[in-house]
Amino acid sequence: MTNAQSPAKEAAPGVMAQAVKEGLFAGILAFGMFLLYVGIETYQNIDNALVWRTRWGLLAIFVAVSAIGRFLVVGFFKPRIDRRKLAKAKAGIPEVSDDKGFFHRNFLKIAMLALVLYPPVVVSLYGVQGSLKFVDNFGIQILIYVMLAWGLNVVVGLAGLLDLGYVAFYAVGAYSYALLSQTFGLSFWVLLPMAGILAAFWGIILGFPVLRLRGDYLAIVTLAFGEIIRLVLMNWTEVTGGTAGISGIAKASIFGIWSFDVGASNNFARSFGLPMSSAYYKIFLFYVILALCLITAYVTIKLRSMPIGRAWEALREDEIACRSLGIDTVKTKLTAFAIGAMFGGFAGSFFAARQGFVSPESFVFLESAVILAIVVLGGMGSLTGIAVAAIVMVGGTELLREMEFLKHVFGEDFTPELYRMLLFGLAMVAVMLFKPRGFVGSRQPTAFLKERKSVSGSFTKEGHG
Amino acid sequence: MEYFIQQLLNGLTLGSIYGLVAIGYTMVYGIIGMINFAHGDIFMLGGFAALIVFLILTSFIAGIPVALALLIMMVVAMLVTSLWNWTIERVAYRPLRGSFRLAPLITAIGMSIVLSNFIQVTQGPRNKPIPPLVNDVFHFGDVTVSLKQMVIVVVTAVLLTIFWYIVNKTPLGRAQRATEQDRKMAALLGVDVDRTISITFIMGASLAAVAGTMYLMYYGVASFADGFIPGVKAFTAAVLGGIGSLPGAVLGGLLIGLIESLWSAYFSIAYKDVATFAILAFVLIFKPTGILGRPEVEKV
Numbered sequence: 001m002t003n004a005q006s007p008a009k010e011a012a013p014g015v016m017a018q019a020v021k022e023g024l025f026a027g028i029l030a031f032g033m034f035l036l037y038v039g040i041e042t043y044q045n046i047d048n049a050l051v052w053r054t055r056w057g058l059l060a061i062f063v064a065v066s067a068i069g070r071f072l073v074v075g076f077f078k079p080r081i082d083r084r085k086l087a088k089a090k091a092g093i094p095e096v097s098d099d100k101g102f103f104h105r106n107f108l109k110i111a112m113l114a115l116v117l118y119p120p121v122v123v124s125l126y127g128v129q130g131s132l133k134f135v136d137n138f139g140i141q142i143l144i145y146v147m148l149a150w151g152l153n154v155v156v157g158l159a160g161l162l163d164l165g166y167v168a169f170y171a172v173g174a175y176s177y178a179l180l181s182q183t184f185g186l187s188f189w190v191l192l193p194m195a196g197i198l199a200a201f202w203g204i205i206l207g208f209p210v211l212r213l214r215g216d217y218l219a220i221v222t223l224a225f226g227e228i229i230r231l232v233l234m235n236w237t238e239v240t241g242g243t244a245g246i247s248g249i250a251k252a253s254i255f256g257i258w259s260f261d262v263g264a265s266n267n268f269a270r271s272f273g274l275p276m277s278s279a280y281y282k283i284f285l286f287y288v289i290l291a292l293c294l295i296t297a298y299v300t301i302k303l304r305s306m307p308i309g310r311a312w313e314a315l316r317e318d319e320i321a322c323r324s325l326g327i328d329t330v331k332t333k334l335t336a337f338a339i340g341a342m343f344g345g346f347a348g349s350f351f352a353a354r355q356g357f358v359s360p361e362s363f364v365f366l367e368s369a370v371i372l373a374i375v376v377l378g379g380m381g382s383l384t385g386i387a388v389a390a391i392v393m394v395g396g397t398e399l400l401r402e403m404e405f406l407k408h409v410f411g412e413d414f415t416p417e418l419y420r421m422l423l424f425g426l427a428m429v430a431v432m433l434f435k436p437r438g439f440v441g442s443r444q445p446t447a448f449l450k451e452r453k454s455v456s457g458s459f460t461k462e463g464h465g
Numbered sequence: 466m467e468y469f470i471q472q473l474l475n476g477l478t479l480g481s482i483y484g485l486v487a488i489g490y491t492m493v494y495g496i497i498g499m500i501n502f503a504h505g506d507i508f509m510l511g512g513f514a515a516l517i518v519f520l521i522l523t524s525f526i527a528g529i530p531v532a533l534a535l536l537i538m539m540v541v542a543m544l545v546t547s548l549w550n551w552t553i554e555r556v557a558y559r560p561l562r563g564s565f566r567l568a569p570l571i572t573a574i575g576m577s578i579v580l581s582n583f584i585q586v587t588q589g590p591r592n593k594p595i596p597p598l599v600n601d602v603f604h605f606g607d608v609t610v611s612l613k614q615m616v617i618v619v620v621t622a623v624l625l626t627i628f629w630y631i632v633n634k635t636p637l638g639r640a641q642r643a644t645e646q647d648r649k650m651a652a653l654l655g656v657d658v659d660r661t662i663s664i665t666f667i668m669g670a671s672l673a674a675v676a677g678t679m680y681l682m683y684y685g686v687a688s689f690a691d692g693f694i695p696g697v698k699a700f701t702a703a704v705l706g707g708i709g710s711l712p713g714a715v716l717g718g719l720l721i722g723l724i725e726s727l728w729s730a731y732f733s734i735a736y737k738d739v740a741t742f743a744i745l746a747f748v749l750i751f752k753p754t755g756i757l758g759r760p761e762v763e764k765v
Contacts (some may be wrong), residue, residue, distance in 0.1 A: 029548065029552060032544075032545065032548045033545070033548050033549055033552065035545075036513070036514050036517045036518070036541075036545055037510075037513065037514075037517075037583070037584065037587050037588065038587050040517050040520075040521070041587070041588070042516070042517060042520060042588055042589075042593055043589065044591070050516075050520060050593055050594065050595060051520070051524075052517065052520045052521065052524070156567075162567070209746060209750045210746075210750075212750070212753050213749055213753050214753070215566075216494070216500055216704075216708065217704060217708075217749055217753060217754070217755075219500065220500075220700065220701065220704045220745070220749075221745070221746050221749055223697065224701065224742035224743075224745050224746055225742070225746070227697070227738065227742055228739050228742050228743065231735075231736070231738050231739045232736075232739060234735075235735040235736060235739075365693070365697070366578070369502075369574045369578070372571070372574070373571050373574060373575070376567050376568070376571045377571070380567070418585070418586055419582075419586065421578055421582045422578075422579060422582035422583060422585075422586060424578060425575045425576065425577070425578030425579035425582060426575070426579055427575075428571060428572065428574065428575030428578070429556075429557050429572045429575040429576060429579065432561065432568050432571050432572045432575070433557070433560055433561065433572065436561055436564040436565070436568045437565075
């Protein structure tokens, strides 16, 4: 087995020549691709006319990075990965192992404890006002996406129906809370279930026409539906306020006992003699969204082992077999749409209560794409995987906002936020390329003989309808 | 009546652009069965390449003939977007070809986000206006036809003819059709499947680049965000016509263009996109595979 330790040296001349060749090729390719877009900068001068100037230095950096990157990949990383794969195949390690460590076995308990303790820990570390950023930007923001992705997971991961317009239900939830609370003065706790029901209702309305469609036709119609909802919200100015949106949406209260309105006599901070801060509201919201997430997870797990959940997964695996066995595919698809939409509606009304402001800008297609990406990157159908994907993708991009030190590296005009979505897109591509089955590639079947065994995610299909 | 004909002409122009982009979607879908979400952004890249070439040309050669300038813009845009689409296919789609269906869809959405943000970062977020290239208009009674509309329709017609010839009459087209029907069998019979797919991406990108150049000429402005809405509409057109069908893509594009301009003219501009999407949903409910699409055969 001495070969296995130093095959790189042995095969070096061939590999190196190949690497140099491919590196050069990548450099030439990059030159062609970036010459216009990076090498030339267009800007408006004082007379508002469009003019251009060259940026050869930047272009050179782009070309050099591409060439050297390709050279390193072909020359060093690829042989190493191939070797590792070969060794793994020889050793015959099964893809999914069932023996788990302490952390794995108690994962749920540890994660729960960490989440519940997160706000107090952050408050004790950074003070009440300092915790705002961490609880709001990281905690709540990520949990909203976890909830949305778990909701979409019912439709895409379990029932195998590709939905590209999920954000529509999120919008329905947000606008129903905003409008109903402003028109009828109802509280968050009354409107939260109502928003869910309304969204579920819209889910069924959308579900009916698309029942006959399959695969990519379904995808485009759901995308169209999402765009229709957004365009109506944008143009129906009398009701929705158009592009300006609705502002001054009532805050949620702690079941009507304590309120977070600054002027109210039962203000939370005043009742407890604490200094005024908006951080309390955010901490409260953190626990609300955590509870909502847990409900979503609980319902999903329970549904999976109920007849309807089994029917969803059967539908995903094979629609024709489903029909032959007498499963009502119409009912199955509609419930999947309705329940997925309901969770979207909950998340939407929570979003409206958190922001205090809704506008069509928040419900663009990109949001649907991000949610779908989280579901797929997490490994469709796996709740843990989806949560991990949400933390990595959303938390990662939020983290970029905080990278002030990069200003010292790249100069004062460097704004990391500009690169947020660029890196998000690159991460989407990279994760898919390296882990096409998502972060968690194993599944826990709900029906089993004698003992529950994990199966590889490659055994589950992604549906075609 | 004149008003109606006028709107018909506007719709035809817009529809030609959508049709050119839609072909890229439908070809890729036909040959590897994936929705290439980044195609709209390839169209946007084409527009930007044309814009930058235009700026360079006008600053070096002051009185360059418009036709020559347009031709150079178009050719350069085609070359650059072909390079991009070829590379994207190699890097982001090919490794996932044997994977499950949603994997390339996600990388395509990722690529779309990357491309639009790449242009936003390198060229700035503001709209880029250029002076009008073609100003001449012709009057036929009360109907006004601008030269740029004529250019768009003629260029589209010429390109579609060339394209139709390539797909139907050349060995390359035969390889493409064979790959579309059965990739494995085509490979067994000696068709270089990888190369055929690469060429398909290049052809799609070239047509999108021409559409991008036309779009720039027609509206006189380019923006990094211009990829999404025309992209979605072109995709809608491809589905409406029956995805995978080339005449369907052109027909769908023309229909979408007509619906859009007629709806704006007679009902409301604000809801023109709602009308487009609603008609798409309506057509698919009654004809789930689009107007010219072949019915899917259910296999057990």
